[in-house]
Amino acid sequence: MAKEVTGREENYSQWYNDLVVKADLAEQSAVRGCMVIKPYGYAIWEKMQRVLDDMFKKTGVQNAYFPLFIPKSFFSREAEHVAGFAKECAVVTHHRLMNDPDGKGVVVDPSARLEEELIVRPTSETIIWNTYKNWVTSWRDLPILCNQWCNVVRWEMRTRLFLRTAEFLWQEGHTAHATAEEAQAKALEMVGVYADFARNTLALPVVVGHKSPGERFAGALDTMTIEAMMQDGKALQAGTSHFLGQNFAKSFDVQFANKEGKLEYVWATSWGVSTRLMGALIMAHGDDNGLVLPPKLAPIQVVMVPIYRKDEELDAILDKMAGVKKELEAAGVSVKIDSRDSLRPGFKFAEWELKGVPVRMAIGPRDLEAGTVEVARRDTLSKESMALEGIAPAIVKLLDDIQENIYNKALAFREANVRKCDDWETFKTEIQKGGFLLCHWDGTPETEEKIKEETKATIRCIPMDSYVCEEEGKCIYSGKPSHRRVIFAISY
């Protein structure tokens, strides 16, 4: 399979859909646009959850859970919000099936129609704010800092494995604050958590920035984003954090008595990342041999493959491996010994590469004699022979190196594909080549929309921490004055 994939450009989609994803992580479900995440893929997601959860807790956020079903009426309270999601909602209308009177299978029982339809949550702002109303009366009740891990459903017309599925897994944080400043600070803090997570755990260099008004979350006053660049030069929004102002508090009447005893509406944030991060990983780091997992995320960091002819050799090798495994595990490394006896080593090598395991150790008779081990790293595909003596610290260091190298490689790729552009004709051709274009923009939604219509490019963000470019210039499209450059790209 892997060897049939050659050039990256033309086979990218093929590679992504068939090779890595279908081979190991997930598959398209019979339910339209949904996906089955296989155990190995899910293990990666679980690792993401664990790391993020720890980071959230350090900011004072606690996990909670809210219902899957949202009464339709909740949904219509916030006008912008409903406009943003109305077109992609799954709706529950009935609560019972019956045998088909004409004898074939079952049908929906028409007498079991719900008085009020239920919406399968596309996001939980409405039901959460309806709940927060009952939790908040005094300034002493604030802030509320909740997160939930759950699934949501957005009935997309077109789906794409991991990036846009009808049902996906995510976390959504929802906070309530006494002041605008506090809420804004929280939204900023959380996008910072995402950036930290993306960079240090996923080895994904991301740009933090504000969304343009046109790209904001439905109902938000400000949306901040982490934007990643995939290996084909397209942008991928990897996480967002929203400052919601008092929109939801007003819609759901969430007020508190401040220290002076006056009633005020609370200020809100929400923020989320999803299984889309899995897609980001695959497309940012993968190569023709499959997935490349950063060590901090890999469910298995080291896989050991025995090489042998006779069973006695195998016993001796497995024995040696068990010792090394113990040593590595004591150093905090997760290890798997692949002792399957029906498969040849070459096959196992290829299989673990496909799964993206960062380090492979092979021990054969030659190594047993010499006291060595063959160590191969997934990121560079290079191999070297290392002494078994003191192997654990060497592997720990190697894992760190790999983590860093994967990040640096992705960063170098991004750096090589970010460029300034000041001419509309050039823009039109350059943008199709992929990458981020730093351009002046007059700040109007009209211009943004025109550019999107003509080139499919969108404003990915107004950068906050990298590629910040505060300077006077002229809008690339309209020629009107502009005070800073923004990032344009074609995105997933």
Add this chain to the structure above:
RNA sequence: CGGGGUGUGGCGCAGUUGGCUAGCGCAUCUGGUUUGGGACCAGAAGGUCCUCCGUUCGAGUCGGAGUACCCCGACCA
């Protein structure tokens, strides 16, 4: 909902201007030899060719209708 494409053993595909017993690769099973980069040899099993209707001496192949899935657009994280 518009435009395009594809339905053939488990998976991926070939099948010519209609022709006789529907092939190939991978996977599977059996036996043997192998094992430091996806093993090899020998043998075996496995198919209402998406469905229905039609044309024909004869349909996987031609025509019609239906149906499912995929890709491209509009929508979106």
